[in-house]
Amino acid sequence: MNQPTFLDHLPKFAFFTGKGGVGKTSATCATALALADQGKSVLLVSTDPASNIGQVFDQHIGNQITTLNTAPGIDALEIDPEAAAATNRESIIKPVRGLLPKTEIQAMTEQLSGACTTEIASFNEFADLIADPDLTSDYDHVLLDTAPTGHTIRLLELPGDWSQFIDEGKGDASCLGPMAGLESRRSVYQAAVNALSDPARTVLVLVARAQRSAIQEAERTSRELAALGMGNQHLLINALMPDLDGDSLAAAIRDQEHKELASLPSGLARLPYDTTTLHSRNVVGINSLREFFTATPTQSEQAANHVREVAGKYPPLADLVDQLAEQTHGLFMTLGKGGVGKTTVATAIAVALAERGREVLLTTTDPAGNLTDTLNGTVANLTIAKIDPDQALREYQNEVMATKGTRLDATGRAQLMEDLQSPCTQEVAVFRKFSEAIREAHDHIVVIDTAPSGHTLLLLDATGSYHREMLHQMGDNLVATPLTRLQDPDYTKMIIVTLPETTPVLEAEQLQCDLQRASITPWAWVVNRSVAAAHPTSEFLHTVADGEIPQIKHVQHLTERMAVVPLLPTPPIGQDSLHSLSQSAPLARSASAR
Structure with a gap:
């Protein structure tokens, strides 16, 4: 097995992040197996809603630490982000159910049903693993499939009572709802953020394909998290097309991928990086995981007729x-x-x-x-x-800050601006622009x-x-x-x-x-x-x-x-x-x- 260079000096925590479908889970599992083969003890954690760690290792895992029978030295945990979000949502809504009108309960429920809620609930689930050394003292390495975004880190770093911020109507309906009621864990979050920012304890592995959109996403993630102190980063370009003699389609794709690698954005070009070769089959099972970092393509003679x-x-x-x-x-x-x-x-x-x-x-x-x-x-x-x-978001931010923001103190304005930088807020701002086009569809x-x-x-x-x-x-x-x-x-x-x-x-x-x-x-x-x-x-x-x-x-x-x-x-x-x-x-x- 060819070892990726990021294994040479791997710290305690390694986060794998990237767009859906780039191979984060496969890379995380293959890394865990490589470490276990070296005699290391590994905790493999996933907060990806599309996680298939159990399928990869052919064993049910679920939301509890489970020893992998097929891979001695690896324990695994699949955190269900939807279940975590549902638990968080119910903890906030239950005290007021029956006290508020049904329409208000529906509004609160929807406010706590977005992607930001799920992400923060997921972070809440694994924050203890990062913040409390005793919980992971039995492991040499903790590998996490899917890292928190820069927006989540910024939310967790902001001071203040989010419940009061919501209850007093200082924030509009967007992504702040998930933070309501969580300020009691502020010290845990701060310890987790400190660990994420410490290069001696954490590395961020940016997984991407040699495609423009995936590279742009990796560059944005790199830049955003580096600005928040998570500067220990490594790039993994996954699934490059192998050199296949006589296949013009493969040759054209391979040429395009090499052009993308030759013109990496400056922020990524400065990072150390490894590459892997495209596998013809899903990476499932111990044998395929051990071959993940190799460059030998496999094939099946029976597939052609089925495909045709x-x-x-x-x-x-x-x-x-x-x-x-x-x-x-x-x-x-x-x-x-x-x-x-x-x-x-x-x-x-x-x-x-x-x-x-x-x-x-x-x-x-x-x-x-x-x-x-x-x-x-x-x-x-x-x-x-x-x-x-970006322009739509700026216009909406300026509008809200010029109205609601004028009634807040400095802390409240900082919280409101963070709220207005959320993905949900940008979607609302863009939808305002889209509404004009919706009307034009009459004609x-x-x-x-x-x-x-x-x-x-x-x-x-x-x-x-x-x-x-x-x-x-x-x-x-x-x-x-x-x-x-x-x-x-x-x-x-x-x-x-x-x-x-x-x-x-x-x-x-x-x-x-x-x-x-x-x-x-x-x-x-x-x-x-x-x-x-x-x-x-x-x-x-x-x-x-x-x-x-x-x-x-x-x-x-x-x-x-x-x-x-x-x-x-x-x-x-x-x-x-x-x-x-x-x-x-x-x-x-x-x-x-x-």
Whole structure:
């Protein structure tokens, strides 16, 4: 087994973080096994809602420390973040249930149901492991799958009584709710933060793929946490395409990955880093874990026929476009976790509809200038509107600080500003901008990249403030709010975008449940960057493709409509490339042309 260099001087605690699907869990488990093989005692902890540590080691683990039968020297613990969030939520709501009106209880429940609540509840679960040396004294190393974000660390470092801050109405509905009632653990949090900031005790392993979005996320995480004192960082570029003789698709992807590595952002380029090679099968079992850091690709001769038989039946994006093109107006939104390609899918849909003569407005959080470059100029019938999320957030922050903030003391203003820097607040701010585009869908087709989550929609609806604001802005003749328009399947069609991998599919399934809580049923799913749909030629890629099939089948059970978009040899840049995505078999032609 080739050892990654970060094992050379590994401190007590190692956090593995990165976008969903980049291989955090596999990297964490493989590292734990490498340490155990050296005779080290290891505690392996996951706070990832998509955790499959038990599957990797073929043993049930759950929310208690469990000795792994297949890997002597490793104990494991899977913290269920949803269960932790539910417990935290109930501890806050139970004392006032029966005392407050039902609508207020519903508002509190939704305020405590977002991603920030889950993350802080998770941190609350493993804070003791970091803060109390006695709890981990029997272990040489504690490996944690998924690290807290910079936002969570900032929240935990801020002083003050969060319960009072919420009860007195100083903060708007956003991410502060999770902190209410937790100030009694302030000393534990401070000890945990101190350990995270100590390079002698903690290292942060940034896991990424050699893809632009994953690298950008790693760079943002690195910068944000370094600013908070977590400067001991190591980069792990996972799953590089191996050198496969005679496979033009693999060669093109390999070239693109090396270009990304050659142009790493300066913040990442200065970090020490290791690389791993793409595995053709899921990393499950002791043998595959021991091979995780090796560079020898494995393959299956039986996979090719299975892939050819099944992949040929996958519906292309063109099928969804045909149905969308039947409308002359309406709102089409792509949703999904970062890095799954929702911007590309939204743009491809917009281009395809414009080419069919529809008047289309494409609204995205990407700068309009970059999209214009991507399209190689203008496209007939297509208009691009710019929404800058940072600018939207600044405008909203300034508005709140100029009103509510003027009534607070210095501590209260600091707490309010932290509240206004939360992910939930930015989503609210961007949604205010999106609402203008929602109205325009009365007259023509509007394609929106990145829709708000169901949590944000319910949060806005429960508080009533945004609803009243829209009534005030739009006048008494308003017959529907933005939320009711999103709930109308004839007016709005939401499309979930994911990848044919375990974690992205699970995250997308959670997103669908989130939307259903807001009475929104996604119209369709798009499985993006599928090797199976790309008609590979090598046995290695056939084996990779075969591993995608169970995930695609799972998606078929979750939705009435689905499209599978093949992995392109190069990123889809330019109108011709985007056009090819919405055709029946773009990759068969692309691969043969190379």
